[in-house]
Amino acid sequence: MSRQSVQMELAERPETNIIPGQTFRLVSVPVPTEADLQDGQLLVESLYISLDPAMRGWLVDRPSYLPPVQIGEVMRAGAIARVLASKSSVAAPGDIVSALVGFAEVRILHESAGTVQKAFPLPPNGKVTDLLGVLGLTGMTAYFGMTKIGEPNKGETVVVTAAAGATGSVAAQIAKIKGARVIGTAGTDEKVRWLREEMGLDVALNYKDPDFQKKFKEATPDLIDVFFDNVGGEQLDMALARANKFSRFVICGGISQYNTAEPQGPKNFLNVITQRIKVQGFIVLDYATEFGAALQQLSQWLAEGKIRRKETIVKGGLKAAEGAMISLFEGHNTGKLMIEVKNPEGESKL
Amino acid sequence: MSRQSVQMELAERPETNIIPGQTFRLVSVPVPTEADLQDGQLLVESLYISLDPAMRGWLVDRPSYLPPVQIGEVMRAGAIARVLASKSSVAAPGDIVSALVGFAEVRILHESAGTVQKAFPLPPNGKVTDLLGVLGLTGMTAYFGMTKIGEPNKGETVVVTAAAGATGSVAAQIAKIKGARVIGTAGTDEKVRWLREEMGLDVALNYKDPDFQKKFKEATPDLIDVFFDNVGGEQLDMALARANKFSRFVICGGISQYNTAEPQGPKNFLNVITQRIKVQGFIVLDYATEFGAALQQLSQWLAEGKIRRKETIVKGGLKAAEGAMISLFEGHNTGKLMIEVKNPEGESKL
Numbered sequence: 145m146s147r148q149s150v151q152m153e154l155a156e157r158p159e160t161n162i163i164p165g166q167t168f169r170l171v172s173v174p175v176p177t178e179a180d181l182q183d184g185q186l187l188v189e190s191l192y193i194s195l196d197p198a199m200r201g202w203l204v205d206r207p208s209y210l211p212p213v214q215i216g217e218v219m220r221a222g223a224i225a226r227v228l229a230s231k232s233s234v235a236a237p238g239d240i241v242s243a244l245v246g247f248a249e250v251r252i253l254h255e256s257a258g259t260v261q262k263a264f265p266l267p268p269n270g271k272v273t274d275l276l277g278v279l280g281l282t283g284m285t286a287y288f289g290m291t292k293i294g295e296p297n298k299g300e301t302v303v304v305t306a307a308a309g310a311t312g313s314v315a316a317q318i319a320k321i322k323g324a325r326v327i328g329t330a331g332t333d334e335k336v337r338w339l340r341e342e343m344g345l346d347v348a349l350n351y352k353d354p355d356f357q358k359k360f361k362e363a364t365p366d367l368i369d370v371f372f373d374n375v376g377g378e379q380l381d382m383a384l385a386r387a388n389k390f391s392r393f394v395i396c397g398g399i400s401q402y403n404t405a406e407p408q409g410p411k412n413f414l415n416v417i418t419q420r421i422k423v424q425g426f427i428v429l430d431y432a433t434e435f436g437a438a439l440q441q442l443s444q445w446l447a448e449g450k451i452r453r454k455e456t457i458v459k460g461g462l463k464a465a466e467g468a469m470i471s472l473f474e475g476h477n478t479g480k481l482m483i484e485v486k487n488p489e490g491e492s493k494l
Numbered sequence: 495m496s497r498q499s500v501q502m503e504l505a506e507r508p509e510t511n512i513i514p515g516q517t518f519r520l521v522s523v524p525v526p527t528e529a530d531l532q533d534g535q536l537l538v539e540s541l542y543i544s545l546d547p548a549m550r551g552w553l554v555d556r557p558s559y560l561p562p563v564q565i566g567e568v569m570r571a572g573a574i575a576r577v578l579a580s581k582s583s584v585a586a587p588g589d590i591v592s593a594l595v596g597f598a599e600v601r602i603l604h605e606s607a608g609t610v611q612k613a614f615p616l617p618p619n620g621k622v623t624d625l626l627g628v629l630g631l632t633g634m635t636a637y638f639g640m641t642k643i644g645e646p647n648k649g650e651t652v653v654v655t656a657a658a659g660a661t662g663s664v665a666a667q668i669a670k671i672k673g674a675r676v677i678g679t680a681g682t683d684e685k686v687r688w689l690r691e692e693m694g695l696d697v698a699l700n701y702k703d704p705d706f707q708k709k710f711k712e713a714t715p716d717l718i719d720v721f722f723d724n725v726g727g728e729q730l731d732m733a734l735a736r737a738n739k740f741s742r743f744v745i746c747g748g749i750s751q752y753n754t755a756e757p758q759g760p761k762n763f764l765n766v767i768t769q770r771i772k773v774q775g776f777i778v779l780d781y782a783t784e785f786g787a788a789l790q791q792l793s794q795w796l797a798e799g800k801i802r803r804k805e806t807i808v809k810g811g812l813k814a815a816e817g818a819m820i821s822l823f824e825g826h827n828t829g830k831l832m833i834e835v836k837n838p839e840g841e842s843k844l
Contacts, residue, residue: 201768208768209739376764389559395766409759414726416745417775418551418558425767 146174150462152247154213157203161403161473167203168219168247168466175250178229184255186232188225190245190485192457193465194276195472196222196310197374200402209427218246219465224263224275226488235262240488242275247465249485264439267447272488277480278314278446278453279439285428286314287438289394290322290372292431293424298323300369301388305379307345308335310480311396314442315372316345317451324370327363329379331475338478343452351379361386370394376401377408384412387419395425403473454479461485498522500812502597504563507553511753511823517553518569518597518816525600528579534605536582538575540595540835542807543815544626545822546572546660547724550752559777568596569815574613574625576838585612590838592625597815599835614789617797622838627830628664628796628803629789635746635778636664637788640672640722642781643744643774648673650719651738655729657695658685660830661746664792665722666695667801674720677713679706679729681825688828693802701729711736720744726751727758734762737769745775753823804829811835 155169162168181187202213202220213220223245227235232255235241240263245251253260263275270279277283289311296302302319306312307328316339319326327347328339339348347363349356360382367388373380376398383393401407416423431438445451456477458468465483472481505519512518531537552563552570563570573595577585582605585591590613595601603610613625620629627633639661646652652669656662657678666689669676677697678689689698697713699706710732717738723730726748733743751757766773781788795801806827808818815833822831 209770381759397767398764401764407761407764409731409761409763411757411759413759414748414751414757415775416773417747417777420559420775420777420780423766423773425765425770427767427770430770 148172149175149250151218181231187229189250190223190225191488192224193483194222195481197399267443282310283314283442284438286311288431289396290315290318293394294370296322296324296370300324302370303327304372305329306374308478381410381412384415393423456481458483496524499525499600501568531581537579539600540573540575541838542574543833544572545831547749617793632660633664633792634788636661638781639744639746640665640668644720646672646674646720650674652720653677654722655679656724658828731760731762734765743773806831808833
């Protein structure tokens with residue numbers, strides 16, 4: 145009997161929340177072998193799979209910056225993987241790559257997707273999982289959003305929502321590096337403490353605090369110059385009400401709105417005119433030609449200790465993927481959330 | 495007995511719509527004379543007073559780009575006026591000026607407000623009322639919004655809302671001059687006909703048409719590259735749903751939301767991310783240092799017949815001001831709406 149590989153496929157598009165046992169389906173398929181490879185293809189095994197809020201958008205059947213995941217297709221996800229066999233010049237057997245492997249233990253990828261990247265040398269204090277976090281698309285999302293759109297100046301006030309999340313925590317630290325006064329929001333007192341004590345933010349606020357609105361106002365006496373938003377909804381509205389003239393609103397995500405069938409638009413939208421706000425959305429993939437320079441900068445900041453990070457690594461392999469994805473939208477993770485499929489130093493966790 | 499000057503003061507802040515006989519109060523005051531002037535002041539009589547959607551915002555008791563009009567204060571408004579007496583070097587008796595005279599027949603202004611501008615030589619086909627329209631803040635609002643934020647390229651699709659209004663009609667024509675395909679929306683079939691037949695727009699649509707949404711979609715097969723918005727609300731939401739990648743949304747106004755106590759935020763806001771939209775608000779006064787160059791360009795386009803305009807001039811002086819202001823929000827005007835207080839060529843209309 146051939147060895148089996150577990151993978152998670154999209155079974156049904158969720159209307160609102162992901163439904164355990166219904167949205168996704170765990171299946172076993174025969175492990176592909178070297179003999180199955182065509183020119184330009186690589187056979188890889190997943191080590192760590194990334195969980196990102198953006199994945200919710202890929203489940204919606206609507207044209208977007210990436211095509212929607214189809215019913216019956218393996219759920220798309222970024223991952224760190226090891227090459228088992230290769231008919232591609234991109235990477236050789238044994239190499240570690242980052243790639244859109246998807247929710248699969250073993251998979252054949254094609255180099256032409258442009259998404260298979262051989263791991264670059266890590267800084268002295270770097271870890272392989274950083275390739276999904278600070279030194280992956282997550283870190284670069286924070287980097288390009290903050291430096292290309294937010295452009296904080298020394299002494300300006302920057303607010304980052306979901307600041308204890310993977311992207312937010314890097315974005316907030318980049319704003320600190322740029323000399324801004326940085327306020328972060330998060331959903332638990334523990335995250336707030338972490339932001340204040342370990343990430344060095346000037347102010348951290350729990351958005352579930354009954355006095356949040358009052359505290360938010362008090363924390364922004366000079367109004368907001370840069371708003372780096374991962375949340376949307378009420379926090380976006382509050383920020384519009386506290387926006388400074390010529391402020392920049394970096395629209396990175398809107399996790400409060402992803403699972404709702406009736407999204408709430410920002411009621412204070414007209415402040416965009418009176419305060420001359422620039423509200424701009426972006427997708428990290430648009431900056432692909434600048435990835436090299438961004439990674440070099442992020443590696444340097446990581447090596448210098450100017451950027452710190454935390455990871456929430458869920459063990460249990462693909463069986464834990466569905467639960468981990470649901471917990472992402474419930475805000476249980478601090479820093480980068482990922483599933484460990486196979487520890488590269490040890491045994492398979494399956 | 496001294497001569498009297500009529501003026502309209504703010505009596506009560508409206509919660510939603512302006513209420514006839516309640517929001518404003520018409521009063522008579524003794525006409526000031528030359529003897530009342532201090533150094534730097536000018537005594538002026540209004541000829542034409544401008545009515546603009548932005549005036550609604552000045553009635554709200556909230557800090558903004560201009561201070562709110564106070565209860566008992568003459569309502570702020572732009573005007574074309576004639577200088578009766580002057581202790582300022584800005585203009586001499588007999589000169590025509592454009593200034594924030596307000597809703598008043600005769601008034602003393604101070605030059606230091608920086609808002610008293612001596613009329614510049616008009617192009618051959620120019621009229622004095624153009625100083626409130628194409629060659630005034632209205633035309634420049636269209637100019638800066640379209641050229642500095644919208645930046646339409648040849649062949650791109652531009653949508654202008656309230657395209658038969660004062661600002662919209664100029665904005666739409668500038669987009670045509672830049673070689674774009676231009677779609678305008680308006681609220682009557684007559685305006686739509688005017689936009690198509692006289693303004694030369696590629697498509698004009700009545701937003702009150704039951705099939706508007708369908709027609710809007712059909713009119714934007716290549717999606718929208720520049721959205722120049724004066725309206726907000728549903729039209730903004732429809733545009734977000736049809737936004738092209740890297741489109742520019744010029745937020746000039748939101749007249750659909752000015753009179754409501756419960757503003758509607760754009761439900762499709764998250765498209766800002768997926769389509770990487772830049773949404774930017776602006777105030778024409780921010781471009782003051784570039785007014786000269788803008789007026790030169792607009793004068794040239796007017797002289798060349800590349801920009802045409804229409805005016806809706808309400809006779810009856812200040813007694814007609816309240817009704818005219820209400821009609822502005824009901825969308826009765828095509829092109830620039832103004833009150834004639836005194837025809838410079840003839841007798842006073844009071």
